[in-house]
Amino acid sequence: MDMTVTASQALRADLSAAIERTNKRARSSAFWMAMPLVAFLTVFFVLPIGDILWRSVYNPTLSEVLPHTTNALVSWNGRGNPPIRAYNALPQDLINAQSKDILGKAVTRLNIEMPGFRSMLIKAARSADQLSAPYAPAFGALDSRWGSRETWVKFKNAAEVYTLGFYLAALDLERNVDGQIIQKPQEDSIYVTLFLRTFVIAGLVTVLCLFIGYPLAFMMANTTPFWRNSMMVLVLLPFWTSVIVRTTAWIVLLQREGVVNDLAVASPFFAETERMDLIHNMTGTLIAMTHILLPFMILPIYSVMIAIPPHYVRAARSLGASAPGAFWQVYLPLSMPGVGAGVLLVFILAAGFYITPALVGGDSGQMIGNFISFHMNETLNWGLAAALSGLLLAGVLIMYFIFIRTIGLDRMRVA
């Protein structure tokens, strides 16, 4: 008796161990199947994003190019006279930086902090080997700005290896000489406006896509297969066509001597002198972006609508609901997962747009993506580009999680 019990227990333990092993193997084999993708995306996708976020707060340029001067400023609290040690360290730093051909990096960084630093630094570097102690008056003789507290406060700000300065700049803020955070002067403020404009454009495009796309999705889901397929082709063909092609098409259509204006002038309502400005402004951006993103709204809504059993609505009607009532109380709520997916997709894609506003946006249609590119490729203020990227990414992720919370990831369908 005892024997059998132990035997069956042992057997059971064996069995469960075997099952456990099989499960484990299955788990690990499934895991290893996905591993190459995880590794690939981590290295080639996540790492670059991490890098740019890191750059928005990490800025070692000045401490690398002018290490001794930077060191000399660490203990200075920004009040009173600039430290003599910094003046003393600067000539040798400048000479070293020039011999290593890296002074340009410091020039760029400092000029971002305070316009005018360029010429001060270059002038100082040219005569660095002829300067002699005492250095403070020697620098003052080269350029009187070297004697001012403000110069050295800006220098110290730029020398911070870990800094929130770029995020301040990305919000149109700056630190004044006394370290207080203040609003930038109006003529230099732009990013808050741009962020607002970006989200307003994204919101407007989303609303436009929803109002244009929902009825069509409804039509497609409630018609004969022939018409459904025909309409599907007309939705999918633009969807598969390159963004740059569609943007080009809108340029051709909307420019002053373009097809739309030609038609308008040919009609009795517009005179030759009344050609409309439909492009190179906000209007052009809105039209082109709505066109480009419309399929991203229609397809998810359609895929949800087509799965709504028609007898639900019929049941509501037979129970006495009016047609609008049945729509509002039965059909619309059932189609909401598709609407949510479409709204999320369109909004997120729109907020990150860059190509289309760059080509058809003129000046009033520029979005934050265009300024990220501007600072990446034109001003080379990479820290600011990184901070703008960080804020944009945060905005997009917040939208994403709000939608996931309200709708749920598994209920959203794309294409």
Place this chain on the structure above:
Amino acid sequence: MSIAEATKPRPRKAFDLGSAGTIAFRAYCLLVLAFLIAPLLVIVPLSFNAEPYFTFTQSMLQLDPTGWSYRWYEELRNNPQWLESVKNSFIVAVFSTLIATVLGTFAAIGLTRPNMPYRGLIMALALSPMIVPVIIVAAGMSFVYGGWGLKQTHLGLILAHATLGIPFVVVTMTATLSTFDRRLSQAAQGLGATPIQSFFEVTFPLIMPGLAAGALFAFATSFDELVTVLFLGGPDQVTIPRQMWSGIREQISPAILAAATLLICVAATLLILVQLAQNQQKSYGGMKS
């Protein structure tokens, strides 16, 4: 169900808008469809314009043969820069599609197994290239890839486009695999097939259409992509969209319209191929039930 539908082809009229309402509604939908397709339809004839204008000339409207010409297509064909860009686009798209498809398919197989650990996390990672604005990714890549010497190389662009194509492969493949009946391959193995045999003889043919659709999505993604090309590509990595970009910004010549028309044809071809693949999938799905 399918027979019932076939015998009753009438629309599912759950809402009755009245005749005026129906007409208004249809007219609205027609307008929307026109909005969607008109830009593409306008580009095609304009690309055959004999004059360097972006609007229809009198002679074009009168269907006068002298108003129409192939000159912009010739310009494309005779311009080494355009030819080079076609070559680059295909090289980058083909190899990035290969990478995305292989990685995405294996991951999708893992993700559809019932006992996949960290499924949500891995799924979120795989889909994130669709969510993060490309401009941010491209900026980050230009630093990191630059540090690795991958900037201004075809390899760099191929890797970048592979990351952007992966979500599409993962989405289509998980959808395909979740409808795939695993008992089929188990049955094959029960009947004496080796796992490899059962994969190639049973599983692969069944998931092939989904695989093709995912690969085509990845191909189209790479073929269209411009932002990472602008940030990572050098003068030797000019792709078709990059060539169009500089064309539009510098001097918009109708040659761009010719290129655009060709790209519309590529898009239509891809669309057709995907639909064929999905039809195939559906017929397998029918077999399954």
Place this chain on the structure above:
Amino acid sequence: MSKTILYVLLAAVALIAAIVAGLYVFGQNSEELANDMSRDMQTRAMPELPVSTPAAPIPGAAGQAKQFAGREVTVVSWGSAYTRSQIEAYHKPFAAQTGAKVASIDYNGGIAQIKTQVDSNTQFWDVVDMEVADAVRACDEGLLEKIDPAMLPPAYDGTPAMQDFIPNAIQPCSVTTIIFSHVVAFDTTKFPADKQPSTLADFFDTAKFPGKRGLRKTSPKINLEMALRAAGVAGPDVYATLATPEGQAKAFAQLDKIRKDVLWWETGAQPPQLLADGEVAMTTGYNGRFFDAQIVEKKPFKIIWDGQIQEHDVLGIVKGAKNKDVALEFIRFATGTVPLAEQARFIAYGPARRSSLPLVSIHATAGVDMKPHMPNAPENETNAMQVDAAWWAEYQEELNLRWAAWLARG
């Protein structure tokens, strides 16, 4: 998706594919035709050339093995008509003489791309054609190679290069090739014959001269100067005024007046294009491009020389350029008396060497006398000013940011 739709789509694609395939047959013939035509044009133009193409006296060139056979040099410039003039005057003869292949790339100015290449040590450019203000800035930041003026060849008569070039043409990192001018041009058909614009101030007066205006988007330079001059600031005072916050505010306020009517251009080829397409009635731009449209393409454009702003265009070498030796030789060659004069046969820019001036004569294909179209023709220079490169080197970055912010506010 029903089969029918698929077949329709397939048929549509097949049709377009067939049309495109047709061009291969058709294209063959018309290409030959085009070649014939251009050959015709060249032979017809030949006898009119008073200056022979540079069979230039470059010592020791003939008979030797070519100096840079199998090498390549990448020259970056501003595209279109301007690059074409350089290809004719510099690239082709240089390639023929030295055996080097000259690759041409277009850009829109600025020093960012050079800086990126130098910082990451990926110099894929060698020679860059720059506006002098950018060159001064780039030189200060160590982005350009130093150029030894002693290597520049003397003039025909033996005048040393230093005396042959106009003042300020030789800088530590760059050598001026041509003087060009920022001007306003307009489409004569857009205004009644008795009411044609004639001054810079007219450009800013949209009430008297209605129509869209074209302005350069990529830099505040020239836009701010022209705005101040139109606001009544005299040429010599422009930079002193612009150095003050009030002066800047005044310039931006002047630009605000026409803001809603402005269409922005980025590349030199765009202004004549915008005029030709009827997108604008008046635009700023480079005088050589307008000349090309006026004379070569026979467009009804007119240049307003009043308030023109002259600037040096220079050649520099990217620091650490991979083909520095070829690049130096290229600059030595291109800034010689003959190539500089030769370039002026293709575009209306003034050569930087005094010895080139007498050689400037008649346009290569249009056959018109080039002298009255030059920025430094006396009748064009009555109200001209010069760009202050040193001033811009100092203020460029600050004003670039302010400019970008002003633009984006819309």
